[in-house]
Amino acid sequence: GENVEQHPSTLSVQEGDSAVIKCTYSDSASNYFPWYKQELGKRPQLIIDIRSNVGEKKDQRIAVTLNKTAKHFSLHITETQPEDSAVYFCAASSGGSYIPTFGRGTSLIVHP
Amino acid sequence: SAVISQKPSRDICQRGTSLTIQCQVDSQVTMMFWYRQQPGQSLTLIATANQGSEATYESGFVIDKFPISRPNLTFSTLTVSNMSPEDSSIYLCSVRPDDSSGYTFGSGTRLTVV
Numbered sequence: 001g002e003n004v005e006q007h008p009s010t011l012s013v014q015e016g017d018s019a020v021i022k023c024t025y026s027d028s029a030s031n032y033f034p035w036y037k038q039e040l041g042k043r044p045q046l047i048i049d050i051r052s053n054v055g056e057k058k059d060q061r062i063a064v065t066l067n068k069t070a071k072h073f074s075l076h077i078t079e080t081q082p083e084d085s086a087v088y089f090c091a092a093s094s095g096g097s098y099i100p101t102f103g104r105g106t107s108l109i110v111h112p
Numbered sequence: 113s114a115v116i117s118q119k120p121s122r123d124i125c126q127r128g129t130s131l132t133i134q135c136q137v138d139s140q141v142t143m144m145f146w147y148r149q150q151p152g153q154s155l156t157l158i159a160t161a162n163q164g165s166e167a168t169y170e171s172g173f174v175i176d177k178f179p180i181s182r183p184n185l186t187f188s189t190l191t192v193s194n195m196s197p198e199d200s201s202i203y204l205c206s207v208r209p210d211d212s213s214g215y216t217f218g219s220g221t222r223l224t225v226v
Contacts, residue, residue, distance in 0.1 A: 089154060
């Protein structure tokens with residue numbers, strides 16, 4: 001089955017800095033890669049996703065890149081703000097099964 | 113995207129008892145996923161529920177402990193049976209309506225077993 005590794009487990013940055021979270025996956029059939037933000041006590045919320053036919057996608061301060069050859073994808077947050085502090089999860093799934101595999105999560109702390 | 117109503121939001125239960133968690137989706141979906149999330153941990157898939165067939169359980173999870181019902185395409189229940197303190201966790205349901213959508217989660221059920 002699919003295996004998703006996520007790094008780092010904790011990331012501490014100063015407000016205004018950039019943050020990068022990286023994930024690798026094992027199943028070359030995976031074609032959908034979402035990122036979720038989970039604030040304390042709340043449900044995971046989709047923030048951005050990318051499909052295997054695209055190399056990069058941006059949405060304001062957030063971007064995701066995908067390298068299918070190397071089987072890794074990354075989340076980039078620019079100009080971080082304290083409200084970006086949360087746990088971020090990456091995931092991978094293949095179109096056939098729809099069953100996602102989640103990474104272990106990255107706790108992002110943005111210091112004012 | 114789909115909207116999921118999950119209840120109860122929290123409960124405190126005595127060991128040895130059972131709790132049934134419900135998820136109602138505002139649209140028809142083929143697959144519904146049930147997760148457990150320990151504090152500070154990732155999402156662990158318990159099982160995938162399809163309408164009209166038995167749920168598919170992940171390694172480490174069995175039907176006797178976590179029976180699932182899926183009577184139609186908008187509703188599912190997960191029961192946590194014969195609970196012990198180790199079952200204390202957050203349980204979430206999730207759906208992905210179609211290829212153009214991401215996964216949507218219910219608000220979660222925070223279960224404490226005493």
